[in-house]
Amino acid sequence: MTDLVEITRSLVAMDIERTEELTRAAIAAGIPASEILEKGLITGMQTVGEQFEAGEIFLPELLMSGEAMKAALNHLKPLLTAQPGGRRFAGKAAIGTVQGDIHDIGKNIIIMMLEGNGWEVTDLGVDVSPEDFCTAVRENNFQVLGLSALLTMTMPNQTRTIEALKAAGLRDRVKVAIGGAVCTQAFADQIGADCYAADAADAARKFAELVS
Ligand code: B12
Numbered sequence: 001m002t003d004l005v006e007i008t009r010s011l012v013a014m015d016i017e018r019t020e021e022l023t024r025a026a027i028a029a030g031i032p033a034s035e036i037l038e039k040g041l042i043t044g045m046q047t048v049g050e051q052f053e054a055g056e057i058f059l060p061e062l063l064m065s066g067e068a069m070k071a072a073l074n075h076l077k078p079l080l081t082a083q084p085g086g087r088r089f090a091g092k093a094a095i096g097t098v099q100g101d102i103h104d105i106g107k108n109i110i111i112m113m114l115e116g117n118g119w120e121v122t123d124l125g126v127d128v129s130p131e132d133f134c135t136a137v138r139e140n141n142f143q144v145l146g147l148s149a150l151l152t153m154t155m156p157n158q159t160r161t162i163e164a165l166k167a168a169g170l171r172d173r174v175k176v177a178i179g180g181a182v183c184t185q186a187f188a189d190q191i192g193a194d195c196y197a198a199d200a201a202d203a204a205r206k207f208a209e210l211v212s
Pocket of ligand 1 (some may be wrong): 049052061072095100104106108109145146147152153177178180196197
C-alpha cells in the first residue's frame with residue numbers, strides 16, 4: 001500500500017523519479033487522484049515553501065520540487081480531467097498567471113479540475129499582461145476569466161487586469177475569478193473580482209455558481 005506521506009517526502013527531497021513512481025503506485029492502489037494531489041503532493045509543496053521562506057533551501061531546490069510535482073501531475077491529469085457519467089458542457093473559461101509571475105502549478109491544477117467538471121478551458125500561460133488578457137476576452141466568448149498570482153508583488157497585476165478590462169469596455173462580458181496562495185476573499189472584494197477560490201475543488205464549485 002502506498003503511503004501518501006512517502007509522496008510528500010519524495011517531493012520535499014526533490015526526487016523526481018521517486019515522486020513519479022510513488023504517484024503511479026498510489027493510482028494503481030486505487031487511491032483517488034484528488035487525495036494523492038491534496039494529501040501527498042500539495043502538502044509537499046507547502047513544506048518546500050516553508051523551507052524556502054526559512055532560508056533552508058534555495059531557488060534551484062524549489063525548481064526541482066516544482067519539476068517533481070509537474071511530473072506527478074502528468075500521471076494524475078487523465079484521472080482529474082475524466083468526466084464520470086459522460087461529457088456535459090459547463091461553460092468556457094480562460095486562465096492565466098498575471099504579468100511578472102511564472103508560477104503555474106496551481107493554475108494547471110485548476111485547469112485540470114475544471115476540465116473534469118465539463119469546462120472548456122483555454123490556458124493563457126504565465127506572465128500574461130493586462131493587454132493580453134483583454135485581447136483574449138475580446139476575441140473569445142469566455143464566461144469566466146481566471147487570474148492567478150502567487151507573489152505579493154504581482155497581486156497588483158490582478159487589479160491592473162480588471163482595470164484594463166473596464167477601460168476596454170470588456171468588464172461586463174466576463175466574470176473574473178482570482179486565486180493563488182497570496183490571494184484572499186477580502187482582496188477579491190477590494191479589487192472588484194466576482195469570485196475568489198482557495199483551491200481546485202473550491203474553484204470548480206464557484207465557477208459553476210458564477211454561470212448558474
Ligand atoms: C514551486 C514554487 C516556485 C517555482 C515555480 C514553478 C512553477 N512552474 O510554478 C519557482 C522556482 C519558479 C519559483 C520562483 C519564485 N518564487 Co516561488 N514558490 C513555489 C512554491 C514552493 C510552491 C507554489 C506551488 O506550486 N504550490 C502548489 C499549488 C498547488 O498551490 P497554489 O499555486 O497556491 O495553487 C492553488 C491555489 O492557490 C489556487 N489557485 C492558484 N491559482 C489560481 C487561479 C484561480 C483563478 C483560482 C480560482 C484559484 C487558483 O488553486 C490551486 C490548487 O489548489 C511557493 C510556496 C507556496 N506555499 O505557495 C513559493 C512562493 C510562491 N514563491 C515565492 C517567491 C519569493 C519566489 C521568487 C520571487 C523567488 C526568487 N527569489 O526568485 C520566484 C519568483 C519567480 C516569478 N517571477 O514568478 C514566495 C512568494 C512570497 C510572496 N508572498 O510574495 C513563496 C510563497 C515561497 C515563500 N514562502 O517564500 N517558485
